[in-house]
Amino acid sequence: MLLGSLLLLVGTMTAAQRMGQPANGRKLQLQFKHNECSYTFFLPEPQPCGPESSIAGPQPSMMHTRLLFHYQMAKLENALRNSTQRLQKLEKNIQTLFGSGLQQAQENIVQSHTTPVLELDTSLLNQTTNETVKLTDMESQVLSQMSHMERQMLETSLTTDKLEKQLQKQRGTLDLLHGQSSNLETWLHTLEDDQTVQLEALHSEKKNLRQQLDQHSSRLARIQQGLEALRSNSSLLQQQQHQLLQSLQILKRMVEQNPGTAVQVFQDCEDIRKFGLNKDGVYIILVPSLNQTKRVFCVMDPEGGAWTVIQRREDGSVDFQRNWEEYKQGFGNPAGEHWLGNELVHQLTSRAKYSLRVEMEDWDGHTFYASFEHFQLGSEKQSYRIFLDKENGMSSPRGHLIIGNNTFSTQDADHDNCACNCAAIMSGGWWFDACGTSNLNGIYHPAGQHKFKINGIRWDRSSPHSAFSLRTSRMMMRPLQS
């Protein structure tokens, strides 16, 4: 209650100050209110007393300050209260003035916003309706498509069932075929085995037949050889018989002409010609140093003299691939191709002086010859060295002798002047040099196959014809005419 009184005092004092009281007689107005009654007091305001007064009387100042503070606080509270009341009044006035307007405004606002909202709602409703219609259409389309797909699925299912049935049928067919194939395979294997066995049997039979055929061929060849030998022997026997008859006639004539004289012995064809036989052919001579007879072919020269043939090539009927011993003894048939024999020639040319003549013909039909006035063959110890002198004819066409004074060589007796084996290279037996440009005992090459044959029958008289194998050759000797 005291506080309330003080507050009221402060408010009153403020009103008194606004009344403009003089400064030198200022008074304080104190007002107290109690219930319905109020009391007002005017008090003189204390004067300042300087330093002594302040020190001497602090009590009035402190009280004054407190009262002023309370006064100010009461003043503020009062102002606040008044403001609140004014605000309340203002609110009431505003409500009075603008109450209906605000309601109208709210209604207007509601109306102004409701219409667009309604319009918007209508638009949204329309859109929703359209969307709904569209969705309904889409739904119906989807349903239609689903229905269509269901039908297709059904059809597909039916087709699948059909295909499965067909597949099962095909599987059955395949199983059946597989079974048949297996049977066929088995049958084929069996057939193959049978055929293999039959084939082997046929091969074996063929082999046997071939062996039998070879045996028959061999027998046939032997029979043919036998027949040939028989024919040859028969011919030889006939010739010998003919020669014996001639000899008998000669002997008979000699005995008739010169009874009591010794039997004439022919050592070469010259002896036979001198005896009076002047027909070319095979005769028998006797070489005393060898103590054996020998069949020789004699070429009677109409101009005088008779040649004893020591080599003959004309048709390739005799093989001249012989060894040393065969060339020593001689081979072939004196009536045809033959080699008289190195030993006989050595014996004949050792007892008298002989000349040598070589006659040849090439595959172009040209005939030519070579002759040597002196001809002699050394002994076997001298490897049957040939001595030739005073040549003539086609013996040294290019200044070099086609045949020199060389020793005789065969493949098994190499006496040539080469580190090689000329007989093996050039074939036959001959007086090879190293290996030289002649060999009349070479291989007989037929026409068309005779060119550039180093192992052929050669007498290389000119470079265009070098190593051309000849068609014929004949070597013959006769005693040197004294």
Ligand SMILES: [Ca+2]
């Ligand atoms: Ca040699």
